[in-house]
Amino acid sequence: MSEPSLLLLIPAYNEEARIEPVLRDFADFFGRNYSGQFQLVVVLNGCRDNTLGVVQRVAKDFSSIGWLDFPAAIGKGGALIEGLKLAGHADLIGYVDADGATPPHAYLDLVKKIGAVDCVIGSRWLAGAVIHQSQTGNRQFASRVFHLIVQSLFWMNIRDTQCGAKVMRREVVEKIHPALRIADMAFDINLLYSMKRAGFRILEVPTEWTDKAGSKVALGRSSLTMFLSVVRVRLIYSPFYQLLRPLRPLEGWIYKKLRAPQPLSVSDVQSPKPKAD
Ligand SMILES: Nc1nc2c(ncn2[C@@H]2O[C@H](COP(=O)(O)OP(=O)(O)O)[C@@H](O)[C@H]2O)c(=O)[nH]1
Ligand SMILES: [Mg+2]
Numbered sequence: 001m002s003e004p005s006l007l008l009l010i011p012a013y014n015e016e017a018r019i020e021p022v023l024r025d026f027a028d029f030f031g032r033n034y035s036g037q038f039q040l041v042v043v044l045n046g047c048r049d050n051t052l053g054v055v056q057r058v059a060k061d062f063s064s065i066g067w068l069d070f071p072a073a074i075g076k077g078g079a080l081i082e083g084l085k086l087a088g089h090a091d092l093i094g095y096v097d098a099d100g101a102t103p104p105h106a107y108l109d110l111v112k113k114i115g116a117v118d119c120v121i122g123s124r125w126l127a128g129a130v131i132h133q134s135q136t137g138n139r140q141f142a143s144r145v146f147h148l149i150v151q152s153l154f155w156m157n158i159r160d161t162q163c164g165a166k167v168m169r170r171e172v173v174e175k176i177h178p179a180l181r182i183a184d185m186a187f188d189i190n191l192l193y194s195m196k197r198a199g200f201r202i203l204e205v206p207t208e209w210t211d212k213a214g215s216k217v218a219l220g221r222s223s224l225t226m227f228l229s230v231v232r233v234r235l236i237y238s239p240f241y242q243l244l245r246p247l248r249p250l251e252g253w254i255y256k257k258l259r260a261p262q263p264l265s266v267s268d269v270q271s272p273k274p275k276a277d
Contacts, residue, residue, distance in 0.1 A: 003036035004091035006111060006167075009083035010042045011076045012098040013216050016049040020058055022100040027062035029104035034111075038064050041086060041274045042098070043079040045070040066274030075261030077187025081180045086274060087173035094167030099212040102165040106208035111167050118172045118200035121158070121192070122165035122207030129206040136211075142223050149227065153234045154193050158204055161188050165207060172200050181236070183261035185222060186229035193233055225260035232263060 008026065012019055023040065030038040042055045044067060052069055059065040068082060080095055087093045092111060096102050102122060110120045124131060134140065143162065150161055162185070175198055182190040195202055232251070235241050255262050 003034060003111075005037035005089075006030070006034065006039070007086060007090035007093045008038070008040045008107075009080060009086075009093070009095040010040065010098050011079040011083070011095065012042050012044045012047070012051050012055070013076070013079075014047050014049045015051045015098040016047075016054050018099045018212065018214055019051060020054050022098055023055065023058045023062070023065060025100070026096075026104045026107070027058075027064050030108070031062070031064060033105075033108060037090070039090065039274070040065050041083060042067040043070075043083040044068070045075075045079050046073040068274055073261055074264070075183035075187075076185055077180075077190065078183035078261050078264060080187055080191075081177075081183070081264060084173050084177055084180070087170050087177070091170055092167055093170060093173050095164070097164035099214065101209055101212055102163075103208055103210075107165055107167075110165055110205055110207065113203060113205050114167060114169065116201070117203040119166065119168040119192075119195055119202045121160070121167075121202060121204050122163040122209070123158075123160040123204045124163055124207065124209045125159040126204060126206040130208040132208070132210040134211060138219060139211075139217075142219060146223070146226060146230075150189055150230055153230060154189070154196075156192060156196055158192060158202065160204065161192055163207060163209070166191075168195075172198075176200075181263045182229045182233060183264055184225045184229055185217065186226040186233070189230050190233050193237075197237070221258050221260070225255070225258045228254060228258070228260075229263070 026040055044051055055067045070082060084093060096107055110122055113120045123129060172195060176194040179194040180190055235244060252262060
């Protein structure tokens with residue numbers, strides 16, 4: 001029996017220097033080692049470099065590779081919210097970073113563990129994780145502070161919410177998609193908390209990870225934005241949320257000042273078709 005069909009999304013912003021070997025490795029590895037249908041869709045937005053050209057060139061060599069390109073600065077979360085609209089095309093839908101932090105075989109390990117659960121997430125903080133190159137000290141510190149904030153706000157007991165490698169069942173994505181609003185790097189909290197609220201089972205699995213040079217995260221601004229966004233997710237589920245409506249313009253102004261993608265309203269639902277030559 002062949003394995004479930006898999007749609008792998010790769011969010012990409014200005015990745016012309018990092019993405020090519022990653023696309024080739026994933027398409028090649030899954031082509032050879034995965035018996036189910038495999039599709040890889042790069043979700044680009046507002047790139048100011050030639051990421052699109054690189055993706056199109058590599059897609060000529062692999063029929064499994066497609067892309068979606070959005071002109072607006074919708075952020076990693078915004079890109080994934082758009083990409084996840086393709087969930088109807090596969091049994092399993094997941095995502096991974098464009099810089100090769102997660103090698104293809106480690107991603108396949110996550111996919112194979114989905115068994116009885118609804119979502120499997122890679123973890124760099126569980127015993128058994130293999131870290132080839134750690135994040136810088138500042139990044140690790142910020143990450144642990146973020147973890148404490150997330151744990152005290154949501155009590156999800158997930159050690160690593162931010163690892164870029166995750167995979168979910170189609171039904172999960174279809175059920176929680178309307179609750180996805182966070183466009184910045186705190187998108188993962190929005191996703192995981194919506195799953196928990198809906199009663200889905202999340203399995204955290206130690207993974208393999210290499211921190212790559214060329215991060216798109218500006219630590220100071222990004223940390224503030226992520227803090228704002230997790231508080232926002234918390235408030236969405238609080239009884240006071242409607243009362244805070246008058247503060248929306250202020251919120252919009254702060255995101256703008258932080259040069260962060262605005263949280264989305266989910267009214268503009270459309271079903272994108274991945275493009276491939
Ligand atoms: N589409 C899209 N992807 C983004 C954006 N910002 C970051 N990414 C992607 O998110 C992933 C993780 O980003 P990265 O810079 O490696 O983050 P880090 O490893 O946490 O420092 C990469 O695939 C990036 O290209 C964005 O604004 N839009
Ligand atoms: Mg990275």
